[in-house]
Amino acid sequence: MPYTVQGVVARGKGQEVSLETVTVPDPGPGEAVVNVQACGVCHTDLHYREGGINDEFPFLLGHEAAGTVEAVGAGVTGLEPGDHVILNWRAVCGQCRACLRGRPWYCFATHNATQKMTLADGTELSPALGIGAFAEKTLVAAGQCTKVDPAAAPAVAGLLGCGVMAGIGAAINTGGVSRGDSVAVIGCGGVGSAAVLGASLAGAARIIAVDVDDRKLEWAKGFGATHTVNSRETDAVEAVRELTGGFGADVVIEAVGRPETYKQAFYARDLAGTVVLVGVPTPEMTLELPLLDVFGRGGALKSSWYGDCLPSRDFPMLIDLYLQGRLNLDGFVTETVGLGDVEAAFAKMHRGEVLRSVVVL
Numbered sequence: 001m002p003y004t005v006q007g008v009v010a011r012g013k014g015q016e017v018s019l020e021t022v023t024v025p026d027p028g029p030g031e032a033v034v035n036v037q038a039c040g041v042c043h044t045d046l047h048y049r050e051g052g053i054n055d056e057f058p059f060l061l062g063h064e065a066a067g068t069v070e071a072v073g074a075g076v077t078g079l080e081p082g083d084h085v086i087l088n089w090r091a092v093c094g095q096c097r098a099c100l101r102g103r104p105w106y107c108f109a110t111h112n113a114t115q116k117m118t119l120a121d122g123t124e125l126s127p128a129l130g131i132g133a134f135a136e137k138t139l140v141a142a143g144q145c146t147k148v149d150p151a152a153a154p155a156v157a158g159l160l161g162c163g164v165m166a167g168i169g170a171a172i173n174t175g176g177v178s179r180g181d182s183v184a185v186i187g188c189g190g191v192g193s194a195a196v197l198g199a200s201l202a203g204a205a206r207i208i209a210v211d212v213d214d215r216k217l218e219w220a221k222g223f224g225a226t227h228t229v230n231s232r233e234t235d236a237v238e239a240v241r242e243l244t245g246g247f248g249a250d251v252v253i254e255a256v257g258r259p260e261t262y263k264q265a266f267y268a269r270d271l272a273g274t275v276v277l278v279g280v281p282t283p284e285m286t287l288e289l290p291l292l293d294v295f296g297r298g299g300a301l302k303s304s305w306y307g308d309c310l311p312s313r314d315f316p317m318l319i320d321l322y323l324q325g326r327l328n329l330d331g332f333v334t335e336t337v338g339l340g341d342v343e344a345a346f347a348k349m350h351r352g353e354v355l356r357s358v359v360v361l
Protein backbone atom coordinates (compact mmCIF):
# COMPACT_ATOMS: atom_id res chain seq x y z
CA MET A 1 0.00 0.00 0.00
CA PRO A 2 1.40 3.42 -0.92
CA TYR A 3 1.89 5.86 1.93
CA THR A 4 -0.01 9.13 2.26
CA VAL A 5 2.11 11.78 3.98
CA GLN A 6 2.47 15.55 4.35
CA GLY A 7 5.26 17.24 2.41
CA VAL A 8 6.55 20.73 1.57
CA VAL A 9 6.04 21.57 -2.10
CA ALA A 10 7.21 24.47 -4.29
CA ARG A 11 4.57 24.78 -7.01
CA GLY A 12 6.06 27.57 -9.10
CA LYS A 13 8.91 30.03 -9.48
CA GLY A 14 9.08 32.38 -6.50
CA GLN A 15 5.81 31.09 -5.02
CA GLU A 16 5.60 30.47 -1.29
CA VAL A 17 5.92 26.79 -0.46
CA SER A 18 2.90 24.89 0.81
CA LEU A 19 2.22 21.80 2.85
CA GLU A 20 0.60 19.20 0.58
CA THR A 21 -0.60 15.64 0.71
CA VAL A 22 1.99 13.47 -1.02
CA THR A 23 1.70 9.86 -2.15
CA VAL A 24 4.84 7.80 -1.60
CA PRO A 25 4.85 4.48 -3.49
CA ASP A 26 5.97 1.24 -1.90
CA PRO A 27 9.66 0.76 -2.64
CA GLY A 28 10.35 -0.98 -5.93
CA PRO A 29 13.49 -2.94 -6.81
CA GLY A 30 16.57 -1.15 -5.47
CA GLU A 31 14.51 1.46 -3.62
CA ALA A 32 13.82 2.29 0.03
CA VAL A 33 11.18 4.29 1.89
CA VAL A 34 12.60 6.28 4.79
CA ASN A 35 10.82 7.77 7.81
CA VAL A 36 12.30 11.26 7.88
CA GLN A 37 13.21 12.33 11.42
CA ALA A 38 14.96 15.60 10.64
CA CYS A 39 15.78 17.71 7.58
CA GLY A 40 17.83 20.91 7.50
CA VAL A 41 16.83 23.95 5.43
CA CYS A 42 19.63 24.52 2.91
CA HIS A 43 20.04 27.53 0.64
CA THR A 44 19.73 25.14 -2.30
CA ASP A 45 16.06 24.54 -1.37
CA LEU A 46 15.52 28.26 -1.75
CA HIS A 47 17.38 28.17 -5.10
CA TYR A 48 14.92 25.45 -6.22
CA ARG A 49 11.82 27.40 -5.31
CA GLU A 50 13.24 30.51 -7.01
CA GLY A 51 13.70 28.57 -10.22
CA GLY A 52 17.49 28.88 -9.97
CA ILE A 53 18.17 25.14 -10.45
CA ASN A 54 15.69 24.09 -13.15
CA ASP A 55 12.04 24.49 -14.16
CA GLU A 56 10.79 21.04 -13.20
CA PHE A 57 8.10 22.29 -10.81
CA PRO A 58 6.44 21.16 -8.59
CA PHE A 59 9.39 20.32 -6.34
CA LEU A 60 9.20 18.30 -3.16
CA LEU A 61 11.82 20.23 -1.19
CA GLY A 62 14.26 19.12 1.52
CA HIS A 63 17.43 17.14 1.03
CA GLU A 64 19.54 17.37 4.21
CA ALA A 65 18.01 14.58 6.20
CA ALA A 66 18.32 11.67 8.57
CA GLY A 67 15.77 9.03 9.48
CA THR A 68 15.05 5.35 9.80
CA VAL A 69 14.35 2.87 7.05
CA GLU A 70 10.65 1.97 6.81
CA ALA A 71 10.78 -0.58 3.99
CA VAL A 72 13.10 -1.77 1.24
CA GLY A 73 12.29 -3.08 -2.23
CA ALA A 74 13.34 -6.27 -3.99
CA GLY A 75 17.03 -6.98 -4.33
CA VAL A 76 18.15 -4.48 -1.68
CA THR A 77 20.97 -5.84 0.45
CA GLY A 78 22.77 -4.36 3.45
CA LEU A 79 19.82 -2.18 4.44
CA GLU A 80 16.78 -3.14 6.48
CA PRO A 81 13.79 -1.59 8.22
CA GLY A 82 14.85 0.19 11.40
CA ASP A 83 18.34 1.12 10.18
CA HIS A 84 19.40 4.69 11.08
CA VAL A 85 20.52 6.48 7.96
CA ILE A 86 21.63 9.81 6.55
CA LEU A 87 20.25 10.43 3.07
CA ASN A 88 22.80 11.29 0.40
CA TRP A 89 22.53 12.65 -3.11
CA ARG A 90 25.51 10.68 -4.32
CA ALA A 91 24.51 7.02 -4.57
CA VAL A 92 27.46 5.95 -6.70
CA CYS A 93 26.82 3.72 -9.71
CA GLY A 94 30.08 1.78 -9.80
CA GLN A 95 29.93 1.67 -13.61
CA CYS A 96 30.52 5.16 -15.02
CA ARG A 97 33.88 6.43 -16.24
CA ALA A 98 34.59 8.18 -12.90
CA CYS A 99 33.70 5.13 -10.80
CA LEU A 100 35.72 2.82 -13.04
CA ARG A 101 38.77 5.07 -12.65
CA GLY A 102 38.52 4.79 -8.87
CA ARG A 103 37.06 8.28 -8.35
CA PRO A 104 33.50 7.50 -7.21
CA TRP A 105 33.15 10.90 -5.50
CA TYR A 106 32.78 12.33 -9.02
CA CYS A 107 30.25 9.62 -10.09
CA PHE A 108 28.43 10.91 -13.18
CA ALA A 109 25.47 8.50 -13.02
CA THR A 110 24.31 8.55 -9.41
CA HIS A 111 21.17 6.63 -8.48
CA ASN A 112 17.78 8.01 -7.47
CA ALA A 113 14.45 6.24 -7.01
CA THR A 114 12.93 5.16 -10.34
CA GLN A 115 9.31 5.58 -9.23
CA LYS A 116 7.79 9.01 -8.69
CA MET A 117 6.19 10.49 -5.62
CA THR A 118 3.02 12.41 -6.54
CA LEU A 119 0.51 14.96 -5.33
CA ALA A 120 -2.96 13.62 -4.45
CA ASP A 121 -4.18 14.42 -8.01
CA GLY A 122 -1.39 12.31 -9.50
CA THR A 123 0.93 15.20 -10.51
CA GLU A 124 4.51 13.91 -10.43
CA LEU A 125 6.86 15.66 -8.01
CA SER A 126 10.54 16.44 -8.60
CA PRO A 127 12.32 15.68 -5.33
CA ALA A 128 15.04 18.24 -4.53
CA LEU A 129 18.41 16.64 -5.31
CA GLY A 130 16.59 13.34 -5.77
CA ILE A 131 15.63 13.26 -2.08
CA GLY A 132 12.55 15.34 -1.15
CA ALA A 133 12.76 15.03 2.62
CA PHE A 134 10.55 17.85 3.93
CA ALA A 135 8.02 15.04 4.22
CA GLU A 136 7.10 12.44 6.78
CA LYS A 137 8.34 9.71 4.47
CA THR A 138 10.32 9.78 1.26
CA LEU A 139 11.27 7.35 -1.49
CA VAL A 140 14.95 7.08 -2.50
CA ALA A 141 17.35 4.66 -4.14
CA ALA A 142 18.67 2.27 -1.48
CA GLY A 143 22.19 3.56 -2.18
CA GLN A 144 21.07 7.01 -1.02
CA CYS A 145 20.83 5.63 2.52
CA THR A 146 24.10 5.68 4.46
CA LYS A 147 23.97 3.85 7.79
CA VAL A 148 25.46 5.71 10.74
CA ASP A 149 25.73 5.31 14.52
CA PRO A 150 22.21 5.95 15.94
CA ALA A 151 23.75 7.70 18.96
CA ALA A 152 23.92 10.96 16.97
CA ALA A 153 20.63 12.91 17.09
CA PRO A 154 18.92 13.05 13.66
CA ALA A 155 18.81 16.88 13.67
CA VAL A 156 22.60 16.89 13.79
CA ALA A 157 23.31 13.82 11.66
CA GLY A 158 21.07 14.98 8.82
CA LEU A 159 23.17 18.10 8.25
CA LEU A 160 25.94 15.90 6.89
CA GLY A 161 23.53 14.98 4.10
CA CYS A 162 24.24 18.26 2.31
CA GLY A 163 25.50 21.64 3.49
CA VAL A 164 27.81 20.62 6.31
CA MET A 165 29.35 17.82 4.26
CA ALA A 166 29.72 20.18 1.30
CA GLY A 167 31.58 22.70 3.47
CA ILE A 168 33.79 20.25 5.36
CA GLY A 169 34.54 18.43 2.11
CA ALA A 170 35.31 21.66 0.24
CA ALA A 171 38.15 22.12 2.74
CA ILE A 172 39.42 18.60 3.35
CA ASN A 173 38.63 16.87 0.04
CA THR A 174 38.52 19.46 -2.74
CA GLY A 175 40.84 22.06 -1.21
CA GLY A 176 43.19 19.45 0.26
CA VAL A 177 43.79 21.69 3.29
CA SER A 178 46.53 20.30 5.46
CA ARG A 179 48.47 21.11 8.62
CA GLY A 180 49.91 24.60 8.68
CA ASP A 181 47.94 25.97 5.73
CA SER A 182 46.34 29.38 5.67
CA VAL A 183 42.70 29.28 4.62
CA ALA A 184 40.12 31.97 3.93
CA VAL A 185 36.40 31.23 3.67
CA ILE A 186 34.17 33.78 1.94
CA GLY A 187 30.55 33.50 3.06
CA CYS A 188 30.06 31.86 6.44
CA GLY A 189 26.52 30.50 6.34
CA GLY A 190 25.94 26.81 6.98
CA VAL A 191 28.26 25.75 4.16
CA GLY A 192 31.03 28.29 4.77
CA SER A 193 31.07 27.68 8.53
CA ALA A 194 31.42 24.00 7.80
CA ALA A 195 34.39 24.84 5.58
CA VAL A 196 35.90 26.68 8.55
CA LEU A 197 35.30 23.59 10.68
CA GLY A 198 36.84 21.35 8.00
CA ALA A 199 39.91 23.56 7.74
CA SER A 200 40.27 23.43 11.50
CA LEU A 201 39.91 19.64 11.51
CA ALA A 202 42.63 19.40 8.86
CA GLY A 203 45.06 21.44 10.98
CA ALA A 204 45.06 24.78 9.17
CA ALA A 205 47.16 27.29 11.11
CA ARG A 206 45.25 30.40 10.09
CA ILE A 207 41.56 30.41 9.22
CA ILE A 208 40.08 33.71 8.07
CA ALA A 209 36.29 33.92 8.00
CA VAL A 210 34.85 36.56 5.65
CA ASP A 211 31.18 37.59 5.65
CA VAL A 212 29.04 40.72 5.46
CA ASP A 213 27.21 39.80 8.67
CA ASP A 214 28.84 40.07 12.09
CA ARG A 215 26.61 37.34 13.54
CA LYS A 216 28.02 34.84 11.06
CA LEU A 217 31.56 35.94 11.87
CA GLU A 218 30.95 35.45 15.58
CA TRP A 219 29.61 31.95 14.95
CA ALA A 220 32.56 31.17 12.66
CA LYS A 221 34.92 31.66 15.61
CA GLY A 222 33.10 28.82 17.35
CA PHE A 223 34.02 26.54 14.43
CA GLY A 224 37.71 27.46 14.50
CA ALA A 225 38.12 30.78 12.68
CA THR A 226 41.27 32.48 13.96
CA HIS A 227 40.45 35.83 12.28
CA THR A 228 37.32 37.45 10.92
CA VAL A 229 36.75 40.08 8.23
CA ASN A 230 33.51 41.96 7.64
CA SER A 231 33.73 42.60 3.90
CA ARG A 232 31.00 45.23 4.03
CA GLU A 233 33.41 47.40 5.99
CA THR A 234 36.82 46.22 4.81
CA ASP A 235 38.22 45.16 1.44
CA ALA A 236 38.25 41.37 1.69
CA VAL A 237 41.26 40.85 -0.58
CA GLU A 238 43.41 43.41 1.21
CA ALA A 239 42.40 42.06 4.61
CA VAL A 240 43.20 38.44 3.75
CA ARG A 241 46.56 39.47 2.29
CA GLU A 242 47.39 41.51 5.39
CA LEU A 243 46.60 38.55 7.61
CA THR A 244 48.85 36.27 5.55
CA GLY A 245 52.10 38.20 5.47
CA GLY A 246 51.00 40.20 2.42
CA PHE A 247 50.69 37.11 0.20
CA GLY A 248 47.16 35.68 0.34
CA ALA A 249 45.84 32.38 1.65
CA ASP A 250 46.94 28.94 0.46
CA VAL A 251 43.33 27.91 -0.01
CA VAL A 252 40.33 30.25 -0.43
CA ILE A 253 36.87 28.73 -0.28
CA GLU A 254 34.00 30.67 -1.90
CA ALA A 255 30.72 29.66 -0.23
CA VAL A 256 28.39 32.36 -1.58
CA GLY A 257 28.17 31.60 -5.31
CA ARG A 258 28.45 35.10 -6.83
CA PRO A 259 30.91 36.55 -9.38
CA GLU A 260 32.09 39.32 -7.04
CA THR A 261 32.89 36.94 -4.19
CA TYR A 262 34.54 34.53 -6.62
CA LYS A 263 36.80 37.38 -7.77
CA GLN A 264 37.65 38.13 -4.15
CA ALA A 265 38.55 34.47 -3.67
CA PHE A 266 40.67 34.53 -6.82
CA TYR A 267 42.74 37.52 -5.69
CA ALA A 268 42.83 36.70 -1.96
CA ARG A 269 44.77 33.54 -2.79
CA ASP A 270 48.57 33.25 -2.68
CA LEU A 271 50.47 32.43 -5.87
CA ALA A 272 50.01 28.76 -6.72
CA GLY A 273 47.18 28.59 -4.21
CA THR A 274 43.79 26.96 -4.63
CA VAL A 275 40.33 28.47 -5.05
CA VAL A 276 37.40 26.23 -4.23
CA LEU A 277 33.95 27.30 -5.42
CA VAL A 278 31.32 25.55 -3.30
CA GLY A 279 28.65 28.29 -3.49
CA VAL A 280 26.17 27.65 -6.30
CA PRO A 281 25.72 30.42 -8.90
CA THR A 282 22.49 31.03 -10.82
CA PRO A 283 22.20 30.69 -14.62
CA GLU A 284 22.48 34.39 -15.53
CA MET A 285 25.80 34.94 -13.72
CA THR A 286 29.03 35.36 -15.67
CA LEU A 287 32.62 35.91 -14.65
CA GLU A 288 35.26 38.08 -16.28
CA LEU A 289 38.91 37.79 -15.29
CA PRO A 290 42.12 38.83 -17.05
CA LEU A 291 43.42 35.62 -18.58
CA LEU A 292 46.94 36.76 -17.78
CA ASP A 293 46.04 36.72 -14.08
CA VAL A 294 44.58 33.23 -14.41
CA PHE A 295 47.89 32.13 -15.89
CA GLY A 296 50.20 34.32 -13.86
CA ARG A 297 48.80 33.44 -10.44
CA GLY A 298 49.07 29.71 -11.11
CA GLY A 299 47.62 27.15 -8.77
CA ALA A 300 44.22 25.55 -9.07
CA LEU A 301 40.66 26.78 -9.60
CA LYS A 302 38.34 24.02 -8.45
CA SER A 303 34.63 23.54 -7.89
CA SER A 304 33.32 21.35 -5.14
CA TRP A 305 30.22 19.31 -5.78
CA TYR A 306 28.99 18.07 -2.41
CA GLY A 307 32.46 18.48 -0.95
CA ASP A 308 33.74 15.71 -3.25
CA CYS A 309 32.43 13.39 -0.59
CA LEU A 310 31.98 9.66 -0.70
CA PRO A 311 29.04 9.18 1.67
CA SER A 312 29.94 5.61 2.67
CA ARG A 313 33.43 6.78 3.66
CA ASP A 314 32.78 10.27 5.01
CA PHE A 315 29.42 10.18 6.86
CA PRO A 316 30.28 7.44 9.37
CA MET A 317 33.76 8.93 9.90
CA LEU A 318 32.39 12.40 10.66
CA ILE A 319 29.65 11.02 12.93
CA ASP A 320 32.30 9.10 14.85
CA LEU A 321 34.42 12.25 15.27
CA TYR A 322 31.29 14.09 16.44
CA LEU A 323 30.48 11.40 19.00
CA GLN A 324 34.05 11.62 20.29
CA GLY A 325 33.55 15.34 20.86
CA ARG A 326 36.04 16.29 18.13
CA LEU A 327 33.64 17.91 15.65
CA ASN A 328 31.24 20.69 16.62
CA LEU A 329 28.18 19.74 14.62
CA ASP A 330 25.75 20.94 17.31
CA GLY A 331 26.77 24.52 16.55
CA PHE A 332 25.02 24.40 13.17
CA VAL A 333 21.54 23.78 14.56
CA THR A 334 20.29 27.30 15.28
CA GLU A 335 16.68 26.16 15.75
CA THR A 336 14.40 23.20 15.26
CA VAL A 337 11.06 23.85 13.57
CA GLY A 338 8.05 21.97 12.19
CA LEU A 339 7.15 20.97 8.64
CA GLY A 340 4.89 24.00 8.31
CA ASP A 341 7.71 26.44 9.08
CA VAL A 342 9.91 26.10 5.98
CA GLU A 343 8.80 29.39 4.40
CA ALA A 344 9.55 31.20 7.68
CA ALA A 345 12.93 29.44 7.79
CA PHE A 346 13.74 30.73 4.29
CA ALA A 347 13.01 34.25 5.52
CA LYS A 348 15.30 33.77 8.53
CA MET A 349 18.02 32.42 6.26
CA HIS A 350 17.55 35.42 4.01
CA ARG A 351 17.87 37.80 6.96
CA GLY A 352 20.97 35.93 8.13
CA GLU A 353 19.49 34.90 11.46
CA VAL A 354 20.32 31.20 11.26
CA LEU A 355 23.03 28.79 10.22
CA ARG A 356 20.50 26.02 9.96
CA SER A 357 16.84 25.75 10.79
CA VAL A 358 16.18 22.04 11.06
CA VAL A 359 12.73 20.58 10.49
CA VAL A 360 12.15 17.87 13.07
CA LEU A 361 9.35 15.35 12.55
Ligand SMILES: NC(=O)c1ccc[n+]([C@@H]2O[C@H](COP(=O)([O-])OP(=O)(O)OC[C@H]3O[C@@H](n4cnc5c(N)ncnc54)[C@H](O)[C@@H]3O)[C@@H](O)[C@H]2O)c1
Pocket residue numbers: 042043044047162163166186187188189190191192210211212213216231255256257261277278279280281304305306307349350352354355
Ligand atom coordinates in the same frame (compact mmCIF):
# COMPACT_ATOMS: atom_id res chain seq x y z
N1 LIG B 1 28.50 22.76 -3.81
C1 LIG B 1 27.61 22.08 -3.11
O1 LIG B 1 27.59 20.86 -3.17
C2 LIG B 1 26.66 22.82 -2.22
C3 LIG B 1 25.92 22.15 -1.25
C4 LIG B 1 25.04 22.89 -0.44
C5 LIG B 1 24.91 24.25 -0.63
N2 LIG B 1 25.63 24.86 -1.60
C6 LIG B 1 25.55 26.31 -1.87
O2 LIG B 1 26.39 26.99 -0.97
C7 LIG B 1 25.94 28.34 -0.84
C8 LIG B 1 25.80 28.70 0.63
O3 LIG B 1 24.76 27.91 1.19
P1 LIG B 1 24.32 28.11 2.72
O4 LIG B 1 23.29 27.10 2.99
O5 LIG B 1 25.54 28.21 3.57
O6 LIG B 1 23.62 29.56 2.59
P2 LIG B 1 23.49 30.70 3.69
O7 LIG B 1 22.47 31.64 3.18
O8 LIG B 1 23.33 30.08 5.04
O9 LIG B 1 24.94 31.41 3.68
C9 LIG B 1 25.37 32.37 2.77
C10 LIG B 1 26.34 33.30 3.52
O10 LIG B 1 26.98 34.18 2.58
C11 LIG B 1 27.03 35.46 3.16
N3 LIG B 1 27.16 36.44 2.09
C12 LIG B 1 26.21 36.88 1.22
N4 LIG B 1 26.74 37.78 0.37
C13 LIG B 1 28.05 37.90 0.69
C14 LIG B 1 29.12 38.69 0.20
N5 LIG B 1 28.94 39.51 -0.84
N6 LIG B 1 30.33 38.55 0.79
C15 LIG B 1 30.51 37.72 1.84
N7 LIG B 1 29.53 36.95 2.35
C16 LIG B 1 28.32 37.05 1.79
C17 LIG B 1 25.74 35.58 3.95
O11 LIG B 1 25.84 36.59 4.93
C18 LIG B 1 25.64 34.19 4.54
O12 LIG B 1 26.31 34.09 5.79
C19 LIG B 1 24.62 28.41 -1.63
O13 LIG B 1 24.92 28.92 -2.90
C20 LIG B 1 24.21 26.96 -1.70
O14 LIG B 1 23.36 26.70 -2.80
C21 LIG B 1 26.51 24.18 -2.38
Ligand SMILES: [Zn+2]
Pocket residue numbers: 092093094095096097098099100104106107108109110
Ligand atom coordinates in the same frame (compact mmCIF):
# COMPACT_ATOMS: atom_id res chain seq x y z
ZN1 LIG C 1 29.51 6.22 -11.23
Ligand SMILES: [Zn+2]
Pocket residue numbers: 042043044045063064162163
Ligand atom coordinates in the same frame (compact mmCIF):
# COMPACT_ATOMS: atom_id res chain seq x y z
ZN1 LIG D 1 21.81 21.48 0.29
